Amino acid sequence: MRMIKKNSIFYVMMFPVIIYFALFAYYPLVKGLQTSFQDYKLMGERPYIGFDNYNQVLHDPSFWDALWNTLYIGGGILIFGFIAPLILALSLNEVMKSWFKKTAQLVLYVPHLLSWVVIGGIFIFLLSPDSGLVNLLLIKIFGIQPINFMAEETWARMIMIGSAVWKDMGYNCILFLAGIAGISPTLYEAARMDEATRWQQVHYVTLPQLMNTMKVILLLNTLGIFRIFDQIFVMRNPAIASKVDVLMVYTFQKGIMEIRIGPAAAASFFVVLFTLLLTSVVRKMTRFDEV
Amino acid sequence: MSKKNVAVSLILAGTVLLSACGSNNDTSSSPATPESAAPTESTAGMKLEILSGNVGGKTPEGNTKFAQAISDKTGLDVTLDKPASDYDQKVLTALSSGAKYDLIEVSDLAKLDAFFNQGVVTDLTDFVQSSKVLSDPAVIPTGEWDQLKGPDGKIYGVFSKFQGATMPIVRKDWLNKLNLQEPKTLDELYTILKAFKEEDPDGNGQADTYGLSTSGLYDIQGIMSSAGLKYRYVMEDGKRTIPYATDAAIPMYEWFAKLVKEGIMDPNFITNDTAKMRNLFLTDRVGMVTYWDAWVGMFNNLKKQEDANTAFQAAGMVSLEAADGTIIMRRGDPDFWIIPANAPHPEAAKKFLEFWNTEDGIILGSLGVQDLDYIVDSNGYSLTETGKEANMDHGVPYWYNSTVKPLFPALPGVEEAMALSKQYATLELSLSTWPDAEKIVTNYALKAMAGQMPAKDAVEQMQKELKAANLID
Numbered sequence: 001m002r003m004i005k006k007n008s009i010f011y012v013m014m015f016p017v018i019i020y021f022a023l024f025a026y027y028p029l030v031k032g033l034q035t036s037f038q039d040y041k042l043m044g045e046r047p048y049i050g051f052d053n054y055n056q057v058l059h060d061p062s063f064w065d066a067l068w069n070t071l072y073i074g075g076g077i078l079i080f081g082f083i084a085p086l087i088l089a090l091s092l093n094e095v096m097k098s099w100f101k102k103t104a105q106l107v108l109y110v111p112h113l114l115s116w117v118v119i120g121g122i123f124i125f126l127l128s129p130d131s132g133l134v135n136l137l138l139i140k141i142f143g144i145q146p147i148n149f150m151a152e153e154t155w156a157r158m159i160m161i162g163s164a165v166w167k168d169m170g171y172n173c174i175l176f177l178a179g180i181a182g183i184s185p186t187l188y189e190a191a192r193m194d195e196a197t198r199w200q201q202v203h204y205v206t207l208p209q210l211m212n213t214m215k216v217i218l219l220l221n222t223l224g225i226f227r228i229f230d231q232i233f234v235m236r237n238p239a240i241a242s243k244v245d246v247l248m249v250y251t252f253q254k255g256i257m258e259i260r261i262g263p264a265a266a267a268s269f270f271v272v273l274f275t276l277l278l279t280s281v282v283r284k285m286t287r288f289d290e291v
Numbered sequence: 292m293s294k295k296n297v298a299v300s301l302i303l304a305g306t307v308l309l310s311a312c313g314s315n316n317d318t319s320s321s322p323a324t325p326e327s328a329a330p331t332e333s334t335a336g337m338k339l340e341i342l343s344g345n346v347g348g349k350t351p352e353g354n355t356k357f358a359q360a361i362s363d364k365t366g367l368d369v370t371l372d373k374p375a376s377d378y379d380q381k382v383l384t385a386l387s388s389g390a391k392y393d394l395i396e397v398s399d400l401a402k403l404d405a406f407f408n409q410g411v412v413t414d415l416t417d418f419v420q421s422s423k424v425l426s427d428p429a430v431i432p433t434g435e436w437d438q439l440k441g442p443d444g445k446i447y448g449v450f451s452k453f454q455g456a457t458m459p460i461v462r463k464d465w466l467n468k469l470n471l472q473e474p475k476t477l478d479e480l481y482t483i484l485k486a487f488k489e490e491d492p493d494g495n496g497q498a499d500t501y502g503l504s505t506s507g508l509y510d511i512q513g514i515m516s517s518a519g520l521k522y523r524y525v526m527e528d529g530k531r532t533i534p535y536a537t538d539a540a541i542p543m544y545e546w547f548a549k550l551v552k553e554g555i556m557d558p559n560f561i562t563n564d565t566a567k568m569r570n571l572f573l574t575d576r577v578g579m580v581t582y583w584d585a586w587v588g589m590f591n592n593l594k595k596q597e598d599a600n601t602a603f604q605a606a607g608m609v610s611l612e613a614a615d616g617t618i619i620m621r622r623g624d625p626d627f628w629i630i631p632a633n634a635p636h637p638e639a640a641k642k643f644l645e646f647w648n649t650e651d652g653i654i655l656g657s658l659g660v661q662d663l664d665y666i667v668d669s670n671g672y673s674l675t676e677t678g679k680e681a682n683m684d685h686g687v688p689y690w691y692n693s694t695v696k697p698l699f700p701a702l703p704g705v706e707e708a709m710a711l712s713k714q715y716a717t718l719e720l721s722l723s724t725w726p727d728a729e730k731i732v733t734n735y736a737l738k739a740m741a742g743q744m745p746a747k748d749a750v751e752q753m754q755k756e757l758k759a760a761n762l763i764d
Contacts, residue, residue, distance in 0.1 A: 042386040043632050044410035061760070062727075129558040151561040151741055238508070238733035239561045239741065256380055258726050259405040261387065 588702025
């Protein structure tokens with residue numbers, strides 16, 4: 001009690017944040033949970049129907065398709081979105097010219113600042129079968145027929161993964177570079193005295209010292225797997241929808257397009273549940289608590 | 292009990308408590324029936340809150356002036372909420388959060404069906420039938436009201452404008468240049484589209500034109516008509532069928548695949564949105580698109596504004612005729628107003644609905660606000676620059692009321708296009724299962740059209756999946 005009194009000013013300062021989260025995060029969450037157990041109508045009575053909405057969702061084949069798509073695309077983004085910026089950060093760390101390093105970081109970071117509406121539009125344009133740069137190059141170099149990348153299922157998921165990795169590569173790269181910058185130079189000095197090569201320095205000094213940063217980035221990216229929405233919403237089309245529609249798109253379609261709020265709320269709680277489960281697994285596997 | 296278990300128990304208990312305390316609206320879930328249908332009490336000075344997607348000004352300032360103009364003309368205190376984007380989400384959020392509007396604009400009959408089931412809409416039958424304005428067949432033809440009836444046969448909306456139809460729109464000047472006639476059969480259409488592709492109709496010396504572009508499966512209705520196939524559902528002997536998923540559609544998808552293979556069709560037809568399709572047409576890249584009849588006039592007018600001497604000439608075309616003489620054109624879902632069951636001022640809303648279908652309302656909805664969008668002087672009406680940009684469309688480019696004549700000549704080509712719509716266009720049957728069925732149909736139809744899979748396999752797969760999901764009988 002004395003401690004509370006002593007730090008009372010700090011508790012008062014926390015109030016706005018607590019109120020913000022209570023109002024805009026926890027209240028909607030609880031309300032959503034309530035909705036998922038109701039036969040929810042926009043107006044009128046909203047009787048409780050137990051687990052009927054959850055049952056409906058679990059018996060909908062589209063839900064399972066969306067879950068598989070989420071795991072495929074989200075998993076791809078998680079793996080490649082972790083490895084690619086790590087390699088990039090390690091490569092940039094080897095660059096001696098400071099101006100080049102800074103310019104490269106800036107250029108790589110820019111896509112992260114752009115919305116998916118812009119990035120999606122750029123990709124659709126670049127991959128267009130008649131005027132897209134990619135097809136023009138493929139025709140020029142290999143003399144092959146144009147590929148309708150955005151309309152063929154074989155390419156659909158790869159394009160989603162590739163564009164997402166590309167967009168956030170610069171951001172994750174900067175996080176890795178910040179981690180690398182924090183490694184004590186004495187460790188490299190000791191390694192050099194032991195005649196370690198550049199690769200051995202990376203293998204025995206940089207990577208082990210970067211482990212905590214890697215754990216944080218992996219966990220943050222894991223949290224985002226089930227929340228993919230904007231990208232798919234912008235880049236999907238009916239020909240590839242069955243291969244790229246993820247759980248959040250399923251929720252959007254049920255709730256907003258079909259006005260079936262109850263099943264949409266139930267589906268969104270599956271998203272919360274899956275995120276919790278996956279995050280717990282990743283925490284355990286990476287021994288995150290030892291960070 | 293561990294601390295974790297205590298915490299989990301507390302959360303669950305709290306959730307149950309909150310659930311139990313959750314407010315249930317007392318309003319009945321069935322559509323509300325007002326005690327008095329016709330506006331009986333004085334509405335002067337009464338508030339009127341409107342949520343609209345199309346009706347209103349083109350900028351926030353223009354919208355404020357538009358609301359003021361409604362206030363001036365009706366004597367109501369009007370607030371007009373017109374979101375810049377994501378209108379459907381805004382409507383849904385407003386309704387589910389209990390926000391109160393007196394009028395909401397809706398553009399989708401499936402939404403009316405959903406709103407009926409969710410207890411959102413007010414029964415307007417008595418009001419419409421007793422209203423001198425709205426019950427007049429010259430203002431709104433009697434048969435049109437059927438569109439806005441719920442499953443119980445009662446009227447739940449009032450039209451905000453006349454909705455036209457979509458149709459193939461062709462470059463008439465290209466046809467003339469290549470000495471071709473408007474096509475009547477599938478073979479003639481193929482010849483024309485091929486000529487648009489290969490015979491340099493824009494005269495720039497480059498093979499950079501396409502015959503046909505579309506932006507959605509509904510866009511091919513004018514061509515599917517030649518096989519007598521209508522989009523969405525068709526009831527046959529009480530059974531739900533989807534003509535686009537029947538064997539009769541196979542040769543049609545094969546025909547499109549041939550167009551794609553020969554480079555006659557815009558290869559981006561799967562990823563196109565309507566804006567991209569319109570741009571292709573306006574920039575001389577494609578000879579035929581499918582779009583709204585009103586856009587025939589807009590296309591011509593836009594090109595005329597760009598260059599007064601332009602050769603560009605768009606013309607609406609009737610759908611291809613089936614072997615039995617049937618012509619199928621797609622009429623768009625109507626735009627209409629609903630009065631939500633929780634509207635605080637339904638009488639004010641009814642006053643507005645009558646006003647909106649009178650001459651004053653129609654002039655406001657088409658030309659816009661006086662002295663902002665148009666001026667009236669001794670020479671009559673003339674549009675300001677702001678008015679010209681708005682293209683005489685503030686939510687009502689065309690209207691039902693036959694007693695109100697347009698103040699300006701119709702845009703070139705639009706009257707002929709609308710005559711075709713009125714003669715042939717019919718509404719599509721939109722059942723509640725259509726959103727699920729549409730995903731399956733469009734997925735395989737587009738693959739067949741693009742040549743990614745044989746049309747026969749695509750239709751077979753469509754039928755299999757539609758039956759498995761109980762989406763057809």
